[in-house]
Amino acid sequence: MSTRLNYGKTFLLGFGFFGVSVIWGVYNAFVPIFLANKFHVSAGVIGFFMTLDNIAALFIQPPVGAWSDRVRTPLGRRIPFILIGAPISAVAFGLIPVAAVLPFFVACTSTLLLSAALWRTPVVALMPDITPSAFRSQANGIINFMGGVGTIIALQTGGILFDMSPNFPFWLGSALVILAALVVYLFIEEPKEYETKPDENRSSVSGFFGFVREKFLTSMIGLVAVAAAVALLSMTFPGLRTVGNQFGLPPYFVLSLILLAAWFVYLYVFYMAREVIFEQEKSGLRILLAIFFWFIGFSAVETFFTLYAEKHLGLTAGTGATLLSVLPLFFVLFAIPSGFIAGKIGRRMTISIGLVIIIVMMVLLYITPAEALLTGIAPLPLVGIPVVEGGARMLTLAGVLLIFGGIGWAFININSLPMIVDLTGAEKIGTYTGLYYLFSTLSAIVGPISNGIAIELTNNNYNIIMAIAPLFFAIALVMMLGVRRGEATA
Incomplete structure (x- = not known):
């Protein structure tokens, strides 16, 4: 493995995460709209439905990560999963908006979530495979930069396309997933040799x-x-x-x-997670629990934001998606800097700062009246929203708060996976990447369901999610205070 960061290869590898982000950006933004407006299901059922992808990922991604550690093929140990899973995901994703009846809609989404779970862990595990420990935060920043670009395309372009036709953002996503998989296949060469414990593959x-x-x-x-x-x-x-x-x-x-x-x-x-749970030093368990709690907060807000924009702010679904796009935009802008910041002050400190920023942002969204949140501050093309019908696109107060949310989320998300994979050696990178997704997907199941129930219990008050989510981020902050391992090594 090289002793420096290969920027070109890292950017190309980022196309794999780009494809994943496009799919889930469009899925999370617009599938709730289909469920509410096309199939007329309640908020609680929507919350449950939006966890089905995470339920599949919970049971598929961790074993696939461990499996990919042991796979040996001429194409490598990660690439075969991408070449099988990505095309199936693209086809199923493109069929979602044309489903006229709920059973076919469920069949399409089920196929998507199963195939997507097959290749997500391997594509993410490629980063630590080809990157030295000292540069993994920076590399993860680059890869998440590409993922953020995918999310922006999903929300910004997808929001515009959705208002033209609900089919268009899904078809664009399918095409981009195929392109992303081809880029990874053509330009990323996996390392030929991996360290393997003598009896691990036979007895594990x-x-x-x-x-x-x-x-x-x-x-x-x-x-x-x-x-x-x-x-x-x-x-x-x-x-x-x-x-x-x-x-x-x-x-x-x-x-x-x-x-x-x-x-x-x-x-x-x-x-x-038994290996991490029974370790004498509990940094690994603390990091995983922190990941669990902060993803509960974030996934709940992400799932319901377009409905929050419709019901609480009085915006259209497309405009709500456009408003949300400032968060991934500033996540993208701060993805690479956050990796370098962690290289200077440490990963734990950078994550803790991000958690504080997110908590403050969500509390302000909750306590500020909807009319004030839509106050225009300055003209902002593309990611701004019209505050009056037919008016110019403006940066609103809500947009400013979401900007800070994007910065805080970059500080958190860029440095968490490198902390996890630096708890282990090269022979178990896929396994520990799977643990990362085990806890993040488990939280993504709990978050939307609990917040969907909270919305129903408060008479469909979608603003309540901005009060509940900060509590989970605060618990994550407490967990991070006791972490002693996971920093970069030479």
């Missing part, structure tokens, strides 16, 4: 099936406990047996599924 049990085998007895105890709990609740509250929801399912059945899923997720997370 990883992934979901390893978890089932190792935790079989505990799993069976959990099944009995879940059945007993549901039976007791059904006897105590007869309504659980007789009242159906909008899908015709009795509540006891839904409750059973939720409790069962929660139990298996708990065991699965415990199994996959």
Whole structure:
């Protein structure tokens, strides 16, 4: 491995993350609009639906990361996953807006989320594969710069295209994903040799099936406990047996599924993260918990922002997406600088500063009246929004707050993955990248569901998410204060 950062190769590798970001930028911005306006589902159901991609990622991405550590092919150990997953993702993604009935819509989104989960961890694990530890924050800044460009295209161009036709942003995303995968395949050459522990590949049990085998007895105890709990609740509250929801399912059945899923997720997370959990020094566990909590806050806001813009600020969905685009824009602008800042003051300190910025930004969004948030401050082409119908695009107070949010998010997000992969050696980079996505996707499941429920409990007050999210960022800040490892090494 080279002892310096190869900027050209790192920028080219960033095209892989570019493709991932385009897909999820469009998906998170506009799929809730389809669900609310086209299929007429409630905020709680939307919140659950928007976690399905994360549920798939939770069980696919960590084992795929560990699997890719052990794969050896003429193309390398990461590239084959990209060449299989990206084209399938592109086709499924392009079909989402043309789905006229909910079952076909669900089929398209399910195919997308399964195929996308297959290649995300390998493409991200390529960065530490080809980058020395001392330069991983800087390299991650470059890669996230490319990812941020993808998100801006998804929101800015996608917002304009969506107002023209709901199909256009999805079709643009499909084309860009194919282009991104081709760039990575043609220009990124994986290292030929990897350090491997002598007996690890022969004896290691990883992934979901390893978890089932190792935790079989505990799993069976959990099944009995879940059945007993549901039976007791059904006897105590007869309504659980007789009242159906909008899908015709009795509540006891839904409750059973939720409790069962929660139990298996708990065991699965415990199994996959057992090495970090049982370490004597808890920096790894603290970092993973911090990632979990800050992604709860961020994913909840990201999921509901276009509806927040519609219901609370009184904007159209397209204009709401355009307003949000200033956050990824300034994430992009500060992605590379945040890596270099971490090189000077340390990754933990940089992340902590970012958490404070995000907390202040969200609190101000919550306490400031909607009319004041839409106050025009200065003309701003492209990412500004018209504050009056037919007026010029303006930078608003909400836009200013989102600008600071983008800066804070860059400080956080650029330096978290390098901290995780620097907890281990080259032989387990994919595994630890999978742990990063295990905790971030688990939080992305909890965040939208809990915030969707909070919105319904507050009579569809979408502003409530700006009050809840800062609490999770504050918990993440407390976790980071105890971290002692994960900084760059020579």
